[in-house]
Amino acid sequence: MVLALEFNTNILAPAIVNGIAISSLYALMSIALVLTFRMSRSVAFVHGGIASISAYLYWYLAATSASAFTVLGWPKLPSLGIVIVFGALGGFIFGSVVMGRMAAWPRVTVTTFSLGAMLLVAGIAGTIWKGVFERVPSPFGEGTMRFFSMNVTRHQVVSFG
Numbered sequence: 001m002v003l004a005l006e007f008n009t010n011i012l013a014p015a016i017v018n019g020i021a022i023s024s025l026y027a028l029m030s031i032a033l034v035l036t037f038r039m040s041r042s043v044a045f046v047h048g049g050i051a052s053i054s055a056y057l058y059w060y061l062a063a064t065s066a067s068a069f070t071v072l073g074w075p076k077l078p079s080l081g082i083v084i085v086f087g088a089l090g091g092f093i094f095g096s097v098v099m100g101r102m103a104a105w106p107r108v109t110v111t112t113f114s115l116g117a118m119l120l121v122a123g124i125a126g127t128i129w130k131g132v133f134e135r136v137p138s139p140f141g142e143g144t145m146r147f148f149s150m151n152v153t154r155h156q157v158v159s160f161g
Contacts (some may be wrong), residue, residue: 013150021156032091040098042110049121050090056125058083062139069129076139090121 029047036044061079063071094117102110138155145152 013148017147017150017152017156021159024160036095040095040103040110042098042107042114044094044098045111045115045118046094046121047091047118049118049125050087050094053090053121053125054083054087056129057086058139060129076141080139 029051032047033044036042036047058079059071061072061074061082062076064073094114098110098114102113138153140154140158143154145154145157
């Protein structure tokens with residue numbers, strides 16, 4: 001009798017490590033969402049838009065000249081610094097508008113405004129960089145290290161940290 005499902009430990013360990021690394025990135029986004037909600041009492045969907053346009057911007061700045069698209073090919077760490085400043089400025093501008101001018105508005109209106117801002121930013125990014133489906137270079141290098149008898153990239157380690 002052959003079992004239809006088989007438990008494969010060679011797949012389980014990498015899946016757990018990848019799941020931990022990816023969930024760490026989602027945790028960062030949820031922390032920003034919760035902190036914004038605690039301060040403004042509105043759900044700030046705009047964080048997703050800021051994250052997506054920042055990812056496109058990092059790719060544009062740090063991708064190599066082997067790209068099929070026009071890119072700058074700058075060093076990775078200065079590109080990452082520029083993207084962090086860009087994201088912080090975007091968050092500051094949005095926070096100033098929401099906490100300043102829209103402070104007395106109904107929360108559902110502010111949440112809808114945040115959703116619209118996210119869609120606008122994602123639309124702008126999609127318009128500027130059409131059809132970009134290339135691998136973005138990691139700012140932490142391409143090296144790997146052994147962890148519980150499996151290879152883990154530096155990017156995964158930093159994401160978890």
